[in-house]
Amino acid sequence: MKKKSKVNIKDVAARAKVHPSSVSRVLNPKTRGMVSEEVAARVMRIAEEMGYSRSPLASGLRTGKSYTVGVVVPDLVNPLFPPIVRGIERVLSDHNYIAILADSDNNRLHEDAILKSMKVRAVDGLILATAHRKDKIVDQCIEEGIPLVLVNRTVDGRDVDSVTTDDAKGIQWAAEHLLELGHRNIAYLGGPTDTSTGNDRYQAFLRMMKASEIKSSRALVHNAKAFNEQAGYDGMMHLLEKGEAFSAVVVANDLLALGCLDALQERGLECPGDISITGFNDMPFMDRLQPALTTLRIPHTQIGREAARLLMAQINEPGRARVALKLDPELIVRGSTAAAGK
């Protein structure tokens, strides 16, 4: 997020052809009404384009609160996120707060633009579901002292409030379930390891390979490039092409698992007859697939509620110690897993 040269208020004023004091008025919600609507719109657009904001949350210039919180999700259409957003909203509403929601469409440039736009609007804090393990946007918020909570995914090595699922436990339980069913040749299809969800689930499976009776080789451990159906299809095809026998796959999320089922069907293989599959998340309707998906249910709404509670606590008590809250998933056994050699 390093800028070639730091943009200041004069640069914005010059581009917008107004006096710097007008830029200052526009970017302060309390004085915006003193400027014509046409000028306000132009200045806000140019300030966003140039990456300028007065960082009201950090500068101490601001004396009031906006009672708004920015919530950024990577993909609102992914059924994982709506119940998390609902949980966030419920708690914010109890505190007289309201959410400004933005969907970044898994695009870092969008995230950057969204963040600027939210800063211009003087949100009192942010809840981000978009974090990568190394994340410049998160770094920037921490440096600027913007109250921040990460949700679903977290970052490496920074002291930040976060609410995630205990991903390692989930993968351990999925693998143990398959071992109990008599499977020993168990493959793993993971997600992008630049996210905490992808990495923590992957590391948990590697630990299970060492500590349990899983006999598969590392050739049957593969991390897909995205958490979606196409990546799941490609990943399962990749595993099948290794030529090494396996009777079960621990899959790192439900969308990947759906792609796996497509690949099996295309190859004339049956689930669970030939290969058992476990997912992660328990998205809506996973009980209605054929076969119904064995998966780890994550406590979506509770994750959202806890994230909003942490943010409210942080806003009201800025020096408060940060908390990394991990919530347990729940193993839901359905038809996609069966006894080995059945």
Added chain:
Amino acid sequence: MKKKSKVNIKDVAARAKVHPSSVSRVLNPKTRGMVSEEVAARVMRIAEEMGYSRSPLASGLRTGKSYTVGVVVPDLVNPLFPPIVRGIERVLSDHNYIAILADSDNNRLHEDAILKSMKVRAVDGLILATAHRKDKIVDQCIEEGIPLVLVNRTVDGRDVDSVTTDDAKGIQWAAEHLLELGHRNIAYLGGPTDTSTGNDRYQAFLRMMKASEIKSSRALVHNAKAFNEQAGYDGMMHLLEKGEAFSAVVVANDLLALGCLDALQERGLECPGDISITGFNDMPFMDRLQPALTTLRIPHTQIGREAARLLMAQINEPGRARVALKLDPELIVRGSTAAAGK
């Protein structure tokens, strides 16, 4: 929404134990910072509780825009709404606007509180997905001159911008598809007729009964009390208990159709072997059910985009004629419908 006695600024001040001028400062985003945070929070809470707002959008007191739009959905966890919200956001973002999203949980009291909260925050307009055919909240917005667009559902007999699916066409196409497959005894399971979606789909089926070779009696036409799975299950049980033969059911939405499939399974009936089923919406994963659902796909994202465009046009050109935009659905034929007597 008639109040027993109109709440004024003095009532709020008395309850909050502050001078009326402080209430005025708090409720104006431009002067809120002049009051302590503790007082601001208390006044906003009390103003909301008492139903008082300074109606900045209507009063003409306001000279600036907030560049925020309120979006209210009845149930964000219903897969119908996230892609609509995504479409809205994309267009708002192009106009330098941002969405304040609220989920009313199908609760009229929540909707009322949300509306008050958004008015206090001086949104420039509203997009509501929560409309009933007679809707006091919509009436109130129209009376107060708040720019407003209805999405997915609309109201009866008011001149208001709306973007909906052509529900009548969808039901006609579903019925024609079943007639082409040779079905004549076709039942109908609808939704709540106090919504435009429920009513328009119901009326369209009644017209098809008159105009086509459908032979069913009115006993096989039933409207459920909600658009959810439980109501679909109950509705199908109700139809089966009539004792009148039918080989197909036009169902007014996908969630209802899921409940119908559960009821058929419980009664030992097969879909489509014994009874063909059509849904409405094409929610995610409807292609993965067993059988995959024949349904009407609605253009979710486009509905959202068009709604945001209409709102932007209305904000920028207040006297503009209102538009009721109806978008065509698309019939998606899958495994839940088959030839009659097969």
